Amino acid sequence: MPPPPSTVGSDDSLIDPSTAATTPAPSLTFSPVLHPTKLHDLDNLTTPRIASLERTRPAPAFKVKNICCVGAGYVGGPTAAVMAFQNPHLNITVVDRDAQRIAAWQSKHLPLYEPGLYPILRVARDGSKACTFCAEHREEIALSARLPNLFFSTEVSRCISEADIVLIAINTPTKARGVGAGRATDMTAMEAVTREIALHAKDGAILVEKSTVPCRTADLVSETVRIHRPHLNFEVLSNPEFLAAGTAITNLLEPDRVIIGSSDTPNGLRAANALADVYAAWVPRSKIVTTNLWSSELSKLVANSMLAQRISSINSISAICEKVGADIDDVSKSVGLDERIGRKYLKAGIGFGGSCFKKDILSLVYLAQSLGLEEVADYWTQVLDINDWQRIRFAKRIIKCLNGTLSMKKLTVLGYAFKEDTSDTRESPALETIKQLLEDGPSEIAVYDPFCDPAFIRDELRRFLGPDALKESGGPIEVYADAYQACANSHAIIITTDCDKFRNTPSSSTTASKHKAIPEDPRPFTHISPTETEILRLQTHLSSTLGSSNSLDRFADEPACEAGCEACVADLKKVEIQGRRQTETLDWNRVAYHLQKPKWVFDGRGVLSVKEMAALGVRVEGIGRVGWSGMLP
Numbered sequence: 001m002p003p004p005p006s007t008v009g010s011d012d013s014l015i016d017p018s019t020a021a022t023t024p025a026p027s028l029t030f031s032p033v034l035h036p037t038k039l040h041d042l043d044n045l046t047t048p049r050i051a052s053l054e055r056t057r058p059a060p061a062f063k064v065k066n067i068c069c070v071g072a073g074y075v076g077g078p079t080a081a082v083m084a085f086q087n088p089h090l091n092i093t094v095v096d097r098d099a100q101r102i103a104a105w106q107s108k109h110l111p112l113y114e115p116g117l118y119p120i121l122r123v124a125r126d127g128s129k130a131c132t133f134c135a136e137h138r139e140e141i142a143l144s145a146r147l148p149n150l151f152f153s154t155e156v157s158r159c160i161s162e163a164d165i166v167l168i169a170i171n172t173p174t175k176a177r178g179v180g181a182g183r184a185t186d187m188t189a190m191e192a193v194t195r196e197i198a199l200h201a202k203d204g205a206i207l208v209e210k211s212t213v214p215c216r217t218a219d220l221v222s223e224t225v226r227i228h229r230p231h232l233n234f235e236v237l238s239n240p241e242f243l244a245a246g247t248a249i250t251n252l253l254e255p256d257r258v259i260i261g262s263s264d265t266p267n268g269l270r271a272a273n274a275l276a277d278v279y280a281a282w283v284p285r286s287k288i289v290t291t292n293l294w295s296s297e298l299s300k301l302v303a304n305s306m307l308a309q310r311i312s313s314i315n316s317i318s319a320i321c322e323k324v325g326a327d328i329d330d331v332s333k334s335v336g337l338d339e340r341i342g343r344k345y346l347k348a349g350i351g352f353g354g355s356c357f358k359k360d361i362l363s364l365v366y367l368a369q370s371l372g373l374e375e376v377a378d379y380w381t382q383v384l385d386i387n388d389w390q391r392i393r394f395a396k397r398i399i400k401c402l403n404g405t406l407s408m409k410k411l412t413v414l415g416y417a418f419k420e421d422t423s424d425t426r427e428s429p430a431l432e433t434i435k436q437l438l439e440d441g442p443s444e445i446a447v448y449d450p451f452c453d454p455a456f457i458r459d460e461l462r463r464f465l466g467p468d469a470l471k472e473s474g475g476p477i478e479v480y481a482d483a484y485q486a487c488a489n490s491h492a493i494i495i496t497t498d499c500d501k502f503r504n505t506p507s508s509s510t511t512a513s514k515h516k517a518i519p520e521d522p523r524p525f526t527h528i529s530p531t532e533t534e535i536l537r538l539q540t541h542l543s544s545t546l547g548s549s550n551s552l553d554r555f556a557d558e559p560a561c562e563a564g565c566e567a568c569v570a571d572l573k574k575v576e577i578q579g580r581r582q583t584e585t586l587d588w589n590r591v592a593y594h595l596q597k598p599k600w601v602f603d604g605r606g607v608l609s610v611k612e613m614a615a616l617g618v619r620v621e622g623i624g625r626v627g628w629s630g631m632l633p
């Protein structure tokens with residue numbers, strides 16, 4: 001393949017990279033840092049290639065010993081932990097420039113909450129002790145001890161220089177300024193990491209995009225490396241991540257598919273095989289799918305856009321339900337029972353939040369606009385418009401029910417994270433709802449979330465709404481650690497997350513699949529030596545029945561904290577409250593008793609039975625069904 005033309009010294013090199021367009025410009029020049037599509041690329045673009053690796057010709061093995069994951073965030077940390085857990089023979093180091101985050105990963109106090117992550121991390125990061133357990137009919141299986149093979153470090157360049165595979169899992173937010181602001185992807189972090197890799201990666205290293213990136217970012221990576229180290233041999237792969245917050249570990253352990261995009265050259269396929277081998281330690285080969293680079297990059301944007309599109313579709317129908325007397329849950333169920341449609345992502349609510357749906361749709365919109373495909377851009381923009389409209393419509397309904405004024409009223413927002421089972425608050429629909437309600441001047445907005453630290457919520461509210469937003473500085477917002485205190489004397493409760501704690505109905509089957517039931521005992525095992533996944537399942541099964549997280553007595557010692565560690569003290573408190581928080585559902589009888597009359601609950605996530613609440617004297621106004629507001633003038 002001829003080397004691509006360099007932009008160094010050309011006019012393009014004068015563009016400030018942080019504000020450079022990150023997707024194709026209308027002139028049909030492609031690539032994030034931007035070169036026209038080259039003729040020799042057309043093969044890659046036009047030849048469809050999608051294959052299970054079972055069917056591709058085996059390429060000579062690529063020896064992988066060390067993996068470096070750049071980015072210790074929601075994707076990098078859990079992904080590296082699962083990879084290391086499933087591949088005890090590999091050393092995986094997660095690096096980040098954020099020293100605080102790395103220190104947290106090295107400690108007992110992880111920087112994020114993700115169900116099922118800790119037992120995996122304990123084995124991979126801390127190593128494990130030899131242990132024995134009963135397989136079947138009293139037959140004992142002995143497990144040998146494991147050495148630690150998951151490490152966390154701030155020495156970014158050193159760890160990159162030792163890696164056979166470098167995973168790039170850094171943040172790729174929407175650009176805030178310059179060309180394409182508000183739509184295009186901000187490639188600043190991606191560019192910085194790529195330069196670091198270009199300067200330090202060893203010859204033959206495989207560079208993997210795990211971050212969600214604009215289509216043709218692999219060109220940026222390849223060209224940056226070539227510019228800095230023209231004689232280096234390397235391959236760039238696209239391997240987008242599909243995990244969802246709150247179910248990350250289940251998604252990683254049992255992915256629907258692993259997509260690996262590579263160039264169609266022997267070296268590209270060889271690199272794809274090497275990465276596939278890492279996944280094959282626990283993912284069936286039939287689920288590991290290879291494509292060309294651009295298909296892989298684009299698939300990620302399309303997957304998120306289509307999931308979000310389903311949510312906007314059902315939310316648009318919820319508005320019709322409210323007018324004609326249909327019930328949105330009945331409609332979702334009836335529609336979703338058609339196997340061609342499927343039941344997931346059809347739960348109506350106050351719209352989607354989270355760090356990715358919006359930014360990835362915006363990135364797709366920008367791509368379409370850059371390609372001159374205005375109709376395509378408009379189509380996907382509508383998904384975002386409906387999402388905003390749904391939230392605004394809900395807030396207006398609250399105000400209408402409360403006689404058109406919030407003045408002198410206390411409102412309670414239950415749920416601050418962007419969804420259930422997570423402490424992730426990025427693009428939280430609750431925050432947007434709070435912003436809108438604030439405009440009507442309530443006396444108090446009480447906020448409670450069972451998964452978020454109140455101090456963290458306070459910090460965020462200060463950051464987004466200004467220093468005077470909180471009660472402590474004269475504002476109307478108060479954050480509570482206790483749900484009952486948050487609800488006491490409230491004029492209206494507003495449910496913003498689909499959290500089990502807030503339910504008086506069974507968990508929905510139309511949202512993302514939840515795996516909360518006690519896992520089945522995996523015994524008898526399929527093979528004489530159980531896999532790490534089977535051992536983990538057994539451990540989780542026994543832990544839920546015996547009540548001890550270390551049910552196989554396998555964990556080695558945790559990293560010790562210094563005496564008086566503030567996080568330990570805070571954690572002790574949290575465990576106490578959290579234990580209660582997660583297991584106990586809200587006693588709605590108790591909540592209702594302390595509400596102001598008329599007692600209102602605005603159920604933005606469809607978690608309450610209207611009938612049961614009516615028996616408690618509470619009016620429930622829910623999305624997608626006729627409520628009290630329908631009867632108001």
Ligand SMILES: NC(=O)C1=CN([C@@H]2O[C@H](COP(=O)(O)OP(=O)(O)OC[C@H]3O[C@@H](n4cnc5c(N)ncnc54)[C@H](O)[C@@H]3O)[C@@H](O)[C@H]2O)C=CC1
Pocket residue numbers: 070071072073074075076095096097098101156169170171172189192193210211212213241242243244245355356
């Ligand atoms: N959060 C999620 O559930 C999912 C996210 N993604 C994608 O994965 C990517 C990462 O997302 P998150 O993990 O949520 O982001 P994050 O913000 O939690 O983590 C990114 C990390 O990268 C680090 N970083 C940035 N620049 C760096 C540099 N130059 N050197 C070293 N470290 C650097 C940051 O300090 C941060 O800790 C994004 O592209 C996102 O779209 C994909 C699937 C799921």
Ligand SMILES: O=C(O)[C@H]1O[C@H](OP(=O)(O)OP(=O)(O)OC[C@H]2O[C@@H](n3ccc(=O)[nH]c3=O)[C@H](O)[C@@H]2O)[C@H](O)[C@@H](O)[C@@H]1O
Pocket residue numbers: 212241242243244245246304307311344345346347348349350351352353354355356357418419420498510511512
């Ligand atoms: O790229 C990403 O970051 C990830 O984005 C989403 O995952 P996530 O945003 O973590 O969470 P989801 O469970 O998809 O929920 C997103 C939002 O949609 C809302 N939602 C979800 C499902 C539904 O039926 N209705 C609904 O309103 C949730 O409440 C939440 O606010 C995708 O599900 C992941 O596959 C993807 O990897």
